[in-house]
Amino acid sequence: MEASRQYDVIIIGSGAGGGTLAYKLAPSGKRVLLLERGDYVAREKDNWDSRAVNVDGKYQTREKWRDRNGKELHPHTNYNVGGNTKFYGSALFRLRTEDFREIRHHGGISPAWPITYEDLEPYYTQAEELFHVHGNRGEDPTDPKASAPYPHPAVSHETRMQQLSDDFARLGLKPFHVPLGIMLDENNSRTSKCIRCNTCDGFSCLLNAKSDAQVCCVDPALAYPNFTLLTNARVQRLETDSSGRRVTTVVVERNGATEKFSADIVVVSCGAINSAALLLRSANDKHPRGLANGSDVVGRHYMGHVNSVLMAISKCPNPTVFQKTLAVNDFYLGSKDWNFPMGHISFVGKLDGVALSAGAPAIAPGWTLDLMAKHSIDFWLTSEDLPDPDNRVTVDRDGAITLAYKPNNEEGHRRLIAKLESLMKQQTKCSVHGHECHEGLFARNIFVGQRIPLAGVAHQNGTIRFGHDPKTSAIDANCKAHDVDNLYVVDGSFFPSSGAVNPALTIIANALRVGDHLLERLH
Ligand SMILES: Cc1cc2nc3c(=O)[nH]c(=O)nc-3n(C[C@H](O)[C@H](O)[C@H](O)COP(=O)(O)OP(=O)(O)OC[C@H]3O[C@@H](n4cnc5c(N)ncnc54)[C@H](O)[C@@H]3O)c2cc1C
Numbered sequence: 001m002e003a004s005r006q007y008d009v010i011i012i013g014s015g016a017g018g019g020t021l022a023y024k025l026a027p028s029g030k031r032v033l034l035l036e037r038g039d040y041v042a043r044e045k046d047n048w049d050s051r052a053v054n055v056d057g058k059y060q061t062r063e064k065w066r067d068r069n070g071k072e073l074h075p076h077t078n079y080n081v082g083g084n085t086k087f088y089g090s091a092l093f094r095l096r097t098e099d100f101r102e103i104r105h106h107g108g109i110s111p112a113w114p115i116t117y118e119d120l121e122p123y124y125t126q127a128e129e130l131f132h133v134h135g136n137r138g139e140d141p142t143d144p145k146a147s148a149p150y151p152h153p154a155v156s157h158e159t160r161m162q163q164l165s166d167d168f169a170r171l172g173l174k175p176f177h178v179p180l181g182i183m184l185d186e187n188n189s190r191t192s193k194c195i196r197c198n199t200c201d202g203f204s205c206l207l208n209a210k211s212d213a214q215v216c217c218v219d220p221a222l223a224y225p226n227f228t229l230l231t232n233a234r235v236q237r238l239e240t241d242s243s244g245r246r247v248t249t250v251v252v253e254r255n256g257a258t259e260k261f262s263a264d265i266v267v268v269s270c271g272a273i274n275s276a277a278l279l280l281r282s283a284n285d286k287h288p289r290g291l292a293n294g295s296d297v298v299g300r301h302y303m304g305h306v307n308s309v310l311m312a313i314s315k316c317p318n319p320t321v322f323q324k325t326l327a328v329n330d331f332y333l334g335s336k337d338w339n340f341p342m343g344h345i346s347f348v349g350k351l352d353g354v355a356l357s358a359g360a361p362a363i364a365p366g367w368t369l370d371l372m373a374k375h376s377i378d379f380w381l382t383s384e385d386l387p388d389p390d391n392r393v394t395v396d397r398d399g400a401i402t403l404a405y406k407p408n409n410e411e412g413h414r415r416l417i418a419k420l421e422s423l424m425k426q427q428t429k430c431s432v433h434g435h436e437c438h439e440g441l442f443a444r445n446i447f448v449g450q451r452i453p454l455a456g457v458a459h460q461n462g463t464i465r466f467g468h469d470p471k472t473s474a475i476d477a478n479c480k481a482h483d484v485d486n487l488y489v490v491d492g493s494f495f496p497s498s499g500a501v502n503p504a505l506t507i508i509a510n511a512l513r514v515g516d517h518l519l520e521r522l523h
């Protein structure tokens with residue numbers, strides 16, 4: 001065993017939260033250690049191979065968890081430098097102003113946050129700069145007020161998506177360009193880092209042209225001599241002093257050996273499920289229910305969104321290469337005929353037959369998977385799930401994870417799907433082909449829908465909620481543990497409610513906010 005080594009700050013996990021915080025703290029001159037259980041994602045042709053990625057799960061963890069019935073669960077999650085941002089679709093949304101307040105849903109209450117949208121706004125602006133976000137401010141009818149335009153112009157729609165956008169607009173909707181973190185320069189394809197390919201969402205970018213936490217944050221932080229990254233360094237538990245008020249030791253397994261590190265400040269950022277598991281595994285005499293868990297909320301209120309993929313299949317092929325440019329938020333907060341939030345309509349990356357074979361959707365009669373994929377437009381629908389204390393992460397005596405989850409607030413999601421299907425049926429024949437096909441929107445489509453199962457933990461959040469009251473939250477408004485003086489959490493676990501847009505930009509913005517607080521504290 002090696003001797004303890006002392007740092008000013010130790011950050012555990014290099015994803016959206018931890019990677020961003022590392023970037024923020026590295027220029028301070030303070031000794032910062034970033035511990036990441038995974039390695040760099042290898043740069044190789046398989047990065048863009050649908051079979052390797054979607055069927056073989058080459059880059060996913062092989063870890064097995066259990067669901068609430070004790071059934072084995074293979075989580076679709078990634079342990080590597082940059083965390084899940086290496087594989088994300090880089091749709092970088094701000095939460096809506098309303099998401100920070102209490103909202104009544106059909107299925108119950110989405111609780112208010114201890115900070116307002118205005119508190120986070122300056123950090124959203126910095127986050128959009130740092131992650132090269134492309135967008136068009138003001139197109140989205142639910143867009144919150146922003147203090148600056150997007151740093152880069154919106155990524156254009158390909159012909160089919162533009163047509164769909166026009167059709168939606170004709171039906172009275174306000175379709176908009178998805179804010180995207182890709183380093184695409186459409187005015188100069190020769191020098192653009194991004195080549196606008198069909199293997200972005202769910203894939204790691206072979207060209208390092210996706211704005212992920214490795215490329216935008218961790219690699220730049222490495223330029224500072226006071227910053228250290230240790231990969232393949234899995235934190236096993238945190239130990240405290242005898243008062244229980246201070247984390248003294250970070251116990252790490254690296255290259256088969258146990259190593260111990262110490263720091264004035266320890267920041268946990270392992271992703272919402274693994275951070276909760278780490279605190280629960282770190283129970284001791286002073287923290288019998290788990291570290292920083294006097295409130296008994298650690299691990300509880302797991303949220304992951306109610307997500308579906310809906311394939312709309314029709315006679316004409318959909319030749320779109322980069323599909324994830326269009327979104328619709330008209331039903332985010334409700335509609336004239338239903339006064340509860342429904343959610344967000346967007347797209348996944350263009351599906352192919354190989355990807356479909358991994359998910360095994362219902363096959364439309366008379367179609368092969370390949371043909372279905374060639375003729376489909378592939379929607380992604382997200383609705384908010386509500387924080388239920390019984391939806392929770394627990395660990396057994398060996399530290400293995402159980403993720404117990406019962407879906408809730410599903411009526412809004414069902415209505416969102418019905419809305420979309422009915423919108424798509426409101427078109428008559430195709431003006432180009434004269435028959436029922438994609439080109440003229442969606443006369444009589446076949447719809448193949450699939451709910452994302454529990455293993456799809458991409459949007460995990462909520463398990464170490466922040467709040468003012470130590471009885472109902474584990475961390476305070478600065479994301480410091482109520483019960484421990486030098487422990488912080490900056491991944492997606494701080495969300496008290498999940499909103500219905502993708503979470504990463506909010507995690508990034510919050511890490512920048514907590515970074516400012518830490519810089520002041522370290523001064
Ligand atoms: C396929 C896919 C598509 C997505 N698309 C989008 C999108 O378009 N837009 C969006 O906003 N979000 C998207 N997401 C979600 C987004 O990636 C996450 O919200 C975000 O990465 C979460 O950040 P985090 O810091 O909470 O955790 P992560 O990014 O998961 O980082 C956690 C890190 O901690 C490390 N770690 C875990 N345990 C330990 C330990 N014990 N010791 C040391 N290190 C540890 C992990 O290896 C990992 O690197 C997508 C996710 C996936 C998987």
Ligand code: SF4
Pocket residue numbers: 182183193194195196197198199200201203204205206207208209210211322
């Ligand atoms: S080249 Fe562009 S579109 Fe392709 S994976 Fe990289 S960032 Fe995504």
